[in-house]
Amino acid sequence: MSAGRTLLEIQNISKSFGGLIAVNSLSFNVKEQEVVGVIGPNGSGKTTVMNLISGVFPLTSGTIRLAGRELSNRPAHKIARAGVGRTFQLVRVLPRLSVIDNVIAGAVFGHRRRWGYDAESMATHLLDRVGLADKQSQPVSALTYIDQKRVELARALAGEPQVLLLDEWLAGLNPSELQTGIELIESLSNEGRTIILVEHVMDAIRTLCDRCIVVNSGKLIAEGTPEQVLSDPTVISAYLGED
Numbered sequence: 001m002s003a004g005r006t007l008l009e010i011q012n013i014s015k016s017f018g019g020l021i022a023v024n025s026l027s028f029n030v031k032e033q034e035v036v037g038v039i040g041p042n043g044s045g046k047t048t049v050m051n052l053i054s055g056v057f058p059l060t061s062g063t064i065r066l067a068g069r070e071l072s073n074r075p076a077h078k079i080a081r082a083g084v085g086r087t088f089q090l091v092r093v094l095p096r097l098s099v100i101d102n103v104i105a106g107a108v109f110g111h112r113r114r115w116g117y118d119a120e121s122m123a124t125h126l127l128d129r130v131g132l133a134d135k136q137s138q139p140v141s142a143l144t145y146i147d148q149k150r151v152e153l154a155r156a157l158a159g160e161p162q163v164l165l166l167d168e169w170l171a172g173l174n175p176s177e178l179q180t181g182i183e184l185i186e187s188l189s190n191e192g193r194t195i196i197l198v199e200h201v202m203d204a205i206r207t208l209c210d211r212c213i214v215v216n217s218g219k220l221i222a223e224g225t226p227e228q229v230l231s232d233p234t235v236i237s238a239y240l241g242e243d
Contacts, residue, residue, distance in 0.1 A: 004032035013062030037209035045218035055079040085161030110159015
């Protein structure tokens with residue numbers, strides 16, 4: 001998908017937890033309709049970056065803007081209203097609600113603020129989209145892990161976000177589920193959605209991403225196409241070690 005104007009601007013963001021610097025003066029931009037992968041070894045700060053963009057954690061320093069609008073240090077629910085939707089590394093569903101009510105919650109509290117029949121219609125469409133049309137009325141706690149991931153994705157989409165954050169959404173899937181998941185994300189990209197994904201599955205990175213940023217110890221160490229960054233000696237060293 002060809003990218004357009006810059007939509008998300010991340011400038012010199014840092015996050016410290018006591019004496020630990022998890023993200024260290026990181027900057028990158030994301031254009032409309034672009035799929036950007038955030039990759040790096042375990043513990044490099046990738047999920048912290050997603051948490052800073054979505055408002056789970058406040059910034060220690062730096063700025064984040066969405067379509068020119070300041071998001072820095074706003075509460076998570078206001079950032080969701082502004083147009084940032086996300087899934088989590090560890091699935092977060094509303095366990096006492098049905099499948100469809102989980103997704104309706106995304107429509108009600110998301111960017112567009114749909115209500116009533118409008119929200120229910122949106123939820124029904126999205127559950128069909130992610131392959132759960134036949135499970136709408138089930139309690140979400142009765143679903144398998146992959147199906148809970150599908151619910152979480154549908155809930156994020158129900159908010160009609162300007163930017164969708166996917167934090168290791170493909171993790172834990174078997175080969176068949178993985179291929180289905182890649183195809184689903186690819187179809188979202190083909191609709192013109194703007195996506196940032198944290199991922200360890202390199203086949204997914206190569207297939208889905210227009211561009212990648214690579215972080216290590218909270219710092220940006222490489223940026224470019226998947227082919228460029230995955231052949232970069234600095235990136236290879238960060239993943240595999242000097243030897």
